[in-house]
Amino acid sequence: MMRATCDLPLAVDPDAPYGQNMSMHGGQLPETKPDGQAYEVIKPDAQWRERLTPDEYHVLRQAGTERPYVGEYTDTKTRGTYSCRACSAELFTSDTKFDSHCGWPSFWSPLAGESVVEIEDFTMGMRRVEVRCASCGSHLGHVFSGEGYGTPTDQRYCINSISLKLQPIE
Numbered sequence: 001m002m003r004a005t006c007d008l009p010l011a012v013d014p015d016a017p018y019g020q021n022m023s024m025h026g027g028q029l030p031e032t033k034p035d036g037q038a039y040e041v042i043k044p045d046a047q048w049r050e051r052l053t054p055d056e057y058h059v060l061r062q063a064g065t066e067r068p069y070v071g072e073y074t075d076t077k078t079r080g081t082y083s084c085r086a087c088s089a090e091l092f093t094s095d096t097k098f099d100s101h102c103g104w105p106s107f108w109s110p111l112a113g114e115s116v117v118e119i120e121d122f123t124m125g126m127r128r129v130e131v132r133c134a135s136c137g138s139h140l141g142h143v144f145s146g147e148g149y150g151t152p153t154d155q156r157y158c159i160n161s162i163s164l165k166l167q168p169i170e
């Protein structure tokens with residue numbers, strides 16, 4: 001099996017001050033989806049800061065990247081549903097989570113097509129596809145295709161643990 005390389009996010013210096021790694025985003029995320037529709041959940045920046053920890057805010061609202069292999073759910077096998085940590089919308093399920101060995105929780109599909117929005121991202125000098133919560137627009141991670149993981153979609157939704165909250169199945 002071809003092993004995907006995960007060197008790209010590692011290039012981000014985790015110790016860089018907030019904002020330095022994601023100069024394209026700078027401040028607040030846009031309030032509309034790429035198709036011009038408004039996100040359902042819109043809060044003033046101050047409310048997001050109040051609701052989220054500084055680390056959560058950095059990833060979710062400033063499109064930051066969690067360091068690899070440290071996330072709470074990187075290797076989690078617990079069955080359940082993963083919701084957005086910012087707005088609680090259901091985003092992924094354990095049924096599509098797989099071992100990518102890349103250091104971040106990886107899914108081969110979102111819970112439903114409309115759960116997330118995918119946006120072209122040209123930061124870091126190349127084209128990637130950013131994944132955001134379709135409900136509140138918060139940053140979740142990126143999606144990569146055609147890496148040869150042998151999953152049904154051959155896609156890897158590489159999602160920051162800190163963007164998610166797992167609701168285990170009782």
Ligand SMILES: [Zn+2]
Pocket residue numbers: 084085086087088089133134135136137138
């Ligand atoms: Zn959300």
